[in-house]
Amino acid sequence: MLTIGAHLSITKGFENIGLESLSIDANTFQFFPRNPRGGKAKPLDSTDVGALEELMANTTMDVILAHAPYVINLASKSEKTRNNAYELFEDDLRRLDNLPNNMYNFHPGSHVQQGPEKGIELISESLNKLIREDMKTTILLETMAGKGTEIGRTFEEIQSIIENVEMDEKLGVCLDTCHVYDGGYDIVGDLDGVIDEFDSIIGLDRLKAIHLNDSKYGLNSHKDRHEKIGQGEIGLEAITNIINHEKLRDLPFFLETPNDVEGYKEEIKLLRELYEY
Structure with a gap:
């Protein structure tokens, strides 16, 4: 079964975002647990969380993905920026412990002319403090396109962060198809490679x-x-190969294309038609 969803707003609550996802034939979703530019998060409603749990228990929706605010930069040169990032990250992880089966995706950060080695060191140090043994959420490092001083363009940089984290069993990776292609990995011409x-x-x-x-x-x-599915440089044939690849097809896929809800509905319909059941 193709597990696919889109990035949707939770301003109307978790139950509603779950129902909205089902209405567009999605069986997962991605969301920001707070404003993507940071700020204070809205208190969790236990009734709403309970409704989401029930929805997930009675449908094929078995995993959801939270996306960290874009302002989080654990690799920053500024101690104030790093501390702010740490506080947001820690608060999100604490809140996510109250949600059913979820993961927390974040952009590793930018080293801001310190060099990638220093940036990786700072990120790993923060993750060692943030990760708790009793934590329910899996933290995902996202592959990046490599613009500016971004860390995470190469698989080696992602692995360097992971290998410096003590409780690395709490870590995973989210591969972004646009990012890896923009970053130099030819998923169109050499997906297997x-x-x-x-x-x-x-x-x-x-x-x-x-x-x-x-x-x-x-x-x-x-x-x-990012571009809409089939309308960019990756193209529909390569996207079809990705969702059907034997080593990828059982993973959850999350759309971040420039779309509204109806646009996501059409993309999901297309991708379900292209998926080889």
Whole structure:
């Protein structure tokens, strides 16, 4: 079964976002647990959380993905910025413990001219403090396009963070198709090779989710501009190969394409038609 969903707003509550997902034939969803630019999070409603749990227990929706605010940068040169990022991250993890089967995806950060080695060191240090043994949520490092001083463009950088975290069993990876293609991994011309490289460096057991996006600018552009499915440089044939690949097909896929809810509905319909059951 194809597990696929879109990035939707939870402003009307978790039960409603779950119902909205089902209405567009999605069986998962991604959401921001707070404003993507940071700020205070809205208190959780236990009744609403209970309704989501019931919904997930009675449908094929068995996992959901939270996305960290974009302002989080655990690799920043500024101690104030790092501390703010840490506080937001810690609060999100504490709140997510109250939700059913979930993962927390974040952009590793930008080293801001300190060099990737220093950035990786700072990220790992923070994760060692943030991760709790009793934590229910799995933290996902997202692969990045490599614009500016972003960390996470290469599989080696992602693995360097993981190997410096003590409780690394709490860590996984979210592979973003637009990002890896923009970052230089040719998932169009050599998907098997990219998957094998990921496996040899990080390990496919770490791959927990895929952001399924087309790319506006394409291979090695380092632009990070998502495009609608089949309308970008990755193209529909390659997207079809990705969702049907024997090593990827059972993972949850999350759309972050430039769409409204109706647009997501059409993309999900298309992808379900292309999925080989």
